[in-house]
Amino acid sequence: MKTIRTLLVAVSVLISQWSYGQNDSIPIYTVMYNQAPEGFNYPLIGFVNNAIGSHKGAQIGFINTNSGAFTGAQVGFVNTIGAYQNGLQVGFVNTTNGPVNGMQAGFINTSTDSVNGTQLGFINTQVHESTGLQAGFINTSTGKLNGAQLGFVNLNPKEVTGAQIGFVNTTGKLSTLQLGFVNYADSLKKGGLPIGFLSIVRKGGYQAIEVSYNELFPYNLSVKIGIPAFYTTFNGSFNPDFEDEFAVGAGLGSIISVGPVFFINPEAYYQYQVHAENNITRASFNIGANLSPRVQFVAGPSASWIWYADDYDVIDPAFSFYRERFDENDELIIGLNAALRIKLSK
Structure with missing residues (x-):
């Protein structure tokens, strides 16, 4: 009965917020749902945690969302940040719609901007330039890679100036080390060195x-x-x-x-x-x-x-x-x- 009562309270709070136009300036704390307006930098601990705008502190729950920049730690099953990240995301799925200046650790890690820190997971993806580390089964970096990729499959269509170490490594321009069973580079720049059972360089090989x-x-x-x-x-x-x-x-x-x-x-x-x-x-x-x-x-x-x-x-x-x-x-x-x-x- 106590659990049912708690759920009813949470639902009633959510309905009241919806009825009053979902006022984003009001903090909400329940067991099921927590909401913090921008500037309300206190930990959010619950099943669903939602921070409006930028937030500093911690979000610990099953689903954690932050619509702006986030500085601190998100720990949960699904973690989402709407802008840049300065801190830590630990969960099954971690997504940052901006630069990552810390760490993402989970099964799937995604940054739609650059990664200046570390991605640890089964699938790691970053869209722009990376100066950090991607370590996982499949690592994808669509921009210039100045850091390192460690995994079974490492993909970079642009340029690698750091290192790719894995079973299969591919890149556009290679300026440093590829170490794997199969290596592919579209072109080779000075200092590029593919080492593997089969290394294919289309230009300069x-x-x-x-x-x-x-x-x-x-x-x-x-x-x-x-x-x-x-x-x-x-x-x-x-x-x-x-x-x-x-x-x-x-x-x-x-x-x-x-x-x-x-x-x-x-x-x-x-x-x-x-x-x-x-x-x-x-x-x-x-x-x-x-x-x-x-x-x-x-x-x-x-x-x-x-x-x-x-x-x-x-x-x-x-x-x-x-x-x-x-x-x-x-x-x-x-x-x-x-x-x-x-x-x-x-």
């Missing part, structure tokens, strides 16, 4: 197809993608003289320019013979030359460490400068490789 020869496999086809300073290579190899003819693998490489024509090209990659189950770890130190804007030639010494799954599946190279078998499973072979590349990027 490095994409090439390579055919090569080495002492282990006379026929090799590789796809290289990334940027000249750091790219990923995916390799397939064939030797008709081996019992297990095919090997596949992936690795890393870098192009270090020493002039308009020549460059140094270290590479390291891992290959696996599927049927024999042999593991090949290979490193090469190549010297390259730009034969034309699209064609490159590289050659240099290489070292291959082979781990044999079975003693009878031994790989016999076509030639070698040095070869040593350490035990029944491990062997080192020093050889040579040469390759011709066709650049797909400009």
Whole structure:
């Protein structure tokens, strides 16, 4: 009965406010609904808390709304601020229709302006420039990002001058670090560095197809993608003289320019013979030359460490400068490789 009486009182107060034109200058305090006019900077604690205009203090409830600027803390299931925020929002859904100069922590965090603080949640969205941190499963920043995005998917269509760290990272212009499994940037500025299993840069990146020869496999086809300073290579190899003819693998490489024509090209990659189950770890130190804007030639010494799954599946190279078998499973072979590349990027 006491609970019912309280609810009836709350409803009667709401009806009276509606009947008298909803006078925004009158504070209302009930268990279910609290209302504070502008300048009434006292905590609002209830099921629904509504602050008219700007407010300072605290709102603690299921639904918290503030039509103007807010300085303080909103703690509830749904929190809404109509202008800028200087403080904290903690809830399932947090929305600020202005700059965030504090923290939003919840399942969904949204700022229609800039974020100069922190967004922590499952989905974080900010519309304008960000100089803070977004940490969540999906982070979206539609303006320039001068801070950091940490999450599974990080999206920024304009420019990143901070950092994107996640499984999938995308941006318009990259001026700093992308670290993830898949990275995409429309263009690369000075200082931009994507590091990942697959990094795609549309303008300023490095994409090439390579055919090569080495002492282990006379026929090799590789796809290289990334940027000249750091790219990923995916390799397939064939030797008709081996019992297990095919090997596949992936690795890393870098192009270090020493002039308009020549460059140094270290590479390291891992290959696996599927049927024999042999593991090949290979490193090469190549010297390259730009034969034309699209064609490159590289050659240099290489070292291959082979781990044999079975003693009878031994790989016999076509030639070698040095070869040593350490035990029944491990062997080192020093050889040579040469390759011709066709650049797909400009």
